[in-house]
Amino acid sequence: MVIDMGKEYEKLLKCYESLREKVKFEPKVAIVLGSGLGNFADSIQIVEELSYGDIEDFPVSTVPGHAGKFIFGYLGAVPVVCMKGRVHYYEGYPIGDVVLPARLMKMMGAEILFLTNASGGVNDTFRAGDLMMITDHISCFVPNPLIGPNIEELGTRFPDMSSVYDKGLQEILRQTAKEHGIPMKEGVYLQLTGPSFESPAEIRMVRTLGADAVGMSTVVEAIAANHMGMRICGISCVCNLAAGMTENPLTHEEVQEAANKTAPLFTKLVAESVKKFL
Secondary structure, X not given: OOOOHHHHHHHHHHHXXXXXXXXXXXXXXXXXXXXXXXXXXHHOEEEXXXXXXXXXXXXXXXXXXXXXXXXXXXXXXXXXXXXXXXXXXXXOOOHHHHHHHHHHHHHHOOOEEEEEEEEEEOOOOOOOOOEEEEEEEEEOOOOOOOOOOOOOOOOOOOOOOOOOEOHHHXXXXXXXXXXXXXXXXXXXXXXXXXXXXXXXXXXXXXXHHOOOEEEOOOHHHHHHHHHOOOEEXXXXXXXXXXXXXXXXXXXXHHHHHHXXXXXXXXXXXXXXXXXXXX
């Protein structure tokens, strides 16, 4: 299937124009909140809010735990836009719609993209509730959002992917975690399509490939943001151990519960780090 990138870019511009009719705020940092992590938005000094449904042609999240709105405001002196809920490939959206929000936040003025997610731990030293800084990623069975004619207005045809996750931002995360006594793992995040959780055999494959955590989001957003020249960092909340690593069946409720328990540490780490970004 050939993707019409002209239409994809037209849709992006249409969403931008629709948003700008309602919101004039110009963020410098964009934050995407994963499953169960939406309460982080309470730490923002909120200036404006906008439901995804109020933006013409914007994809709307259908997943429990994803509120589906943009929050505009400040963390300290840093102007931020926060996605309270994201859209996923498994919801049936084309991959261009999945990365549209990241592209839109760049067009709003955001220079940094802070990605977060709930994940399954694959590294056998991880435990439910751990926070993992993403140092690299693997895309597995998920369509690359740059397939099709290149949108020259957004970035180069063949973007370099050797340092997607900004080294300077990683160091800020490390320093912040140390300052506040927050345990933080580091590792490689792998995105699969979902929505089914992985089989034990698939988790063995993921471990062989070199991943430490696995989930259903984030990587395609990072690819699209990197294409546009954004600086990127990410935190993954390890909400369960992946299939075959325990005797327990996996549920979305378990993911949300673990994220809720870890939320105070997550909130402190992200909020205090963002304040140092600019």
